């Protein structure tokens with residue numbers, strides 16, 4: 001197939017691009033040329049900012065079997081892309097998110113209600129993507145896609161937390177990196193409850209699944225992540241530690257203790273979502289449709305080992321955790337002298 005990737009230069013897009021090249025597809029990438037400057041041989045590289053200049057996608061002979069949109073955060077970005085392509089991409093694949101669902105008081109499946117914001121919401125008007133707007137804007141981007149591509153030509157991929165090598169968010173990576181420096185018997189702060197459900201998708205499995213779904217002509221929305229209630233935080237952390245040969249002493253701190261210490265769920269302690277919070281069931285969504293389409297997910301151990309190896313290979317100045325995770329000092333303070 002002739003595929004156009006919007007993005008394709010890092011993390012999810014990077015793994016999708018690798019999978020597409022491996023499968024022998026002909027690939028064009030479009031991005032600003034910031035995240036990636038060296039591309040594999042044979043990739044047709046177009047440069048532009050999707051928010052302001054899509055002219056690089058308008059060469060006379062341009063035709064694609066599908067466009068895989070790895071960086072659409074606003075409905076306006078989908079509309080302008082569709083206008084620029086003017087029917088020259090037969091199918092559209094949007095990397096959306098489970099965040100598109102209206103709420104997480106219950107687990108979601110593909111036909112659960114989606115989030116929304118009024119068109120005149122000031123942050124929608126200004127294109128501001130933040131914790132409040134990200135999910136509803138993804139839902140609105142999905143709806144925008146369906147104004148330009150028929151349902152049968154439109155695949156909406158809804159990943160859960162994406163993890164693995166090349167992850168720029170530092171979230172999942174915090175855990176293998178933290179465990180790698182743990183001495184035997186060292187107290188390590190574990191958040192919430194060991195029985196809390198955990199759900200994610202390794203970016204390489206996401207890439208493989210998305211490509212297979214595209215090749216099989218799938219359409220519609222699909223959640224892409226591990227099975228609900230298949231993994232639990234205590235077991236996952238223990239498995240990671242064992243795989244890395246570490247024997248820490250886990251010190252569990254309750255939701256109430258962590259919230260009282262003003263820790264932010266999800267980011268300050270990755271994989272932690274309070275049991276009574278608005279995201280209580282964020283990691284318990286259904287994946288039956290993806291499984292029926294052939295989703296395969298690799299083990300905790302493989303993801304943790306590969307993520308650690310990637311992180312350890314980064315230059316030292318890129319190994320910090322300034323976006324997610326606890327600093328050693330903050331963790332010590334939270335553990336207290338008696339831990």
Ligand SMILES: NC(=O)c1ccc[n+]([C@@H]2O[C@H](COP(=O)([O-])OP(=O)(O)OC[C@H]3O[C@@H](n4cnc5c(N)ncnc54)[C@H](OP(=O)(O)O)[C@@H]3O)[C@@H](O)[C@H]2O)c1
Nearest residue numbers: 007008009011012031032033034035049050071097161162
């Ligand atoms: N991380 C997660 O846990 C998670 C979970 C669910 C869904 N998702 C979704 O997965 C998708 C991929 O996320 P990601 O973190 O891998 O990548 P990303 O940061 O969304 O996109 C990065 C790619 O898009 C290009 N890009 C960004 N802004 C651009 C612009 N204005 N014009 C042209 N190209 C632009 C970048 O290249 P340049 O910088 O060179 O332009 C780069 O190649 C996103 O849609 C995200 O919502 C992520």
